[in-house]
Amino acid sequence: xxxxxxxxxxxxxxxxxxxxxxxxxxxxxxxxxxxxxxxxxxxxxxxxxxxxxxxxxxxxxxxxxxxxxxxxxxxxxxxxxxxxxxxxxxxxxxxxxxxxxxxxxxxxxxxxxxxxxxxxxxxxxxxxxxxxxxxxxxxxxxxxxxxxxxxxxxxxxxxxxxxxxxxxxxxxxxxxxxxxxxxxxxxxxxxxxxxxxxxxxxxxxxxxxxxxxxxxxxxxxxxxxxxxxxxxxxxxxxxxxxxxxxxxxxxxxxxxxxxxxxxxxxxxxxxxxxxxxxxxxxxxxxxxxxxxxxxxxxxxxxxxxxxxxxxxxxxxxxxxxxx
Amino acid sequence: xxxxxxxxxxxxxxxxxxxxxxxxxxxxxxxxxxxxxxxxxxxxxxxxxxxxxxxxxxxxxxxxx
Numbered sequence: 001x002x003x004x005x006x007x008x009x010x011x012x013x014x015x016x017x018x019x020x021x022x023x024x025x026x027x028x029x030x031x032x033x034x035x036x037x038x039x040x041x042x043x044x045x046x047x048x049x050x051x052x053x054x055x056x057x058x059x060x061x062x063x064x065x066x067x068x069x070x071x072x073x074x075x076x077x078x079x080x081x082x083x084x085x086x087x088x089x090x091x092x093x094x095x096x097x098x099x100x101x102x103x104x105x106x107x108x109x110x111x112x113x114x115x116x117x118x119x120x121x122x123x124x125x126x127x128x129x130x131x132x133x134x135x136x137x138x139x140x141x142x143x144x145x146x147x148x149x150x151x152x153x154x155x156x157x158x159x160x161x162x163x164x165x166x167x168x169x170x171x172x173x174x175x176x177x178x179x180x181x182x183x184x185x186x187x188x189x190x191x192x193x194x195x196x197x198x199x200x201x202x203x204x205x206x207x208x209x210x211x212x213x214x215x216x217x218x219x220x221x222x223x224x225x226x227x228x229x230x231x232x233x234x235x236x237x238x239x240x241x242x243x244x245x246x247x248x249x250x251x252x253x254x255x256x257x258x259x260x261x262x263x264x265x266x267x268x269x270x271x272x273x274x275x276x277x278x279x280x281x282x283x284x285x286x287x288x289x290x291x292x293x294x295x296x297x298x299x300x301x302x303x304x305x306x307x308x309x310x311x312x313x314x315x316x317x318x319x320x321x322x323x
Numbered sequence: 324x325x326x327x328x329x330x331x332x333x334x335x336x337x338x339x340x341x342x343x344x345x346x347x348x349x350x351x352x353x354x355x356x357x358x359x360x361x362x363x364x365x366x367x368x369x370x371x372x373x374x375x376x377x378x379x380x381x382x383x384x385x386x387x388x
Binding site: 035037038039040041043084085086087178185186187188189192204206211213249275313 | 338356357358359372375377378386387388
């Protein structure tokens with residue numbers, strides 16, 4: 001099959017591309033390498049697949065690329081490109097979020113419709129839920145995002161449903177719950193925690209650390225995403241993709257200290273605007289329709305991320321200065 | 324012995340081809356756009372992307388959970 005992955009150089013996109021290539025598909029990747037975090041990380045994400053003859057990379061942003069030319073003859077579009085970052089989405093930065101997350105998604109859907117693409121899989125987020133009172137969150141829970149980022153991801157998701165119901169375009173949206181693992185973005189909590197502990201610094205924990213998340217290992221999220229491109233009778237649907245357990249930030253931090261054998265204390269700072277208190281996914285629907293079943297334990301998943309972080313910083317620092 | 328100034332004048336970032344700045348400690352060349360430091364080892368700038376060091380400034384002041 002011929003697949004397109006937008007945001008291919010990112011955390012989840014690069015893993016998805018690797019999985020698709022391993023399964024024998026042709027992959028066209030799109031990424032504009034925004035400067036939200038250093039390009040070096042994205043280059044490294046792609047290094048495994050860059051030389052694969054069935055992989056091609058288009059370095060352009062979705063707002064300016066002639067998508068019809070790229071999408072023509074393609075079977076599935078995995079639309080993972082987005083401006084990430086919950087807390088960075090307030091203020092002047094918001095335009096970037098509307099441009100990439102809303103307008104970019106609308107352009108993808110319009111072009112997919114024109115070119116007759118078989119399926120668009122959209123990377124949504126648990127951020128669309130906001131602060132709910134009933135757990136676990138089901139897809140029927142009314143979404144009320146508490147961050148501008150969540151608002152834009154929900155807008156993209158709603159556009160996917162609209163194009164499905166109005167024009168028959170086959171779309172599937174996946175609400176990822178805090179994905180972690182190798183290649184995690186450098187602004188994400190686990191990445192920062194692990195790096196800081198390895199460097200004997202004190203990582204910041206917002207609030208009292210008792211906020212909880214349903215942490216999802218990247219290969220589990222990728223398995224669901226990959227399957228969503230081919231599953232039958234799922235058009236217009238939205239699915240929670242969670243890791244299966246709800247864990248506090250303090251618990252994760254203790255686990256990291258144990259895995260790294262270091263007794264570092266965190267710095268406690270104010271709760272951030274846009275940060276939800278708890279998330280927990282009901283994945284019954286994804287299990288039923290996508291065969292989704294998260295396999296990775298938090299401890300083993302964190303161990304994999306630790307090894308990756310040790311490698312990336314030690315190599316970059318030329319042998320030991322980084323961590 | 325310091326890195327030759329003429330050499331520094333013609334070196335550019337291997338990724339964006341943009342200008343480079345010397346670090347305060349004179350031990351690397353900084354690309355502000357890509358937020359990378361290319362280390363100088365034995366007076367030789369190592370212009371390999373694989374050996375570049377991410378600038379310590381975080382991409383965002385915030386942490387995403």
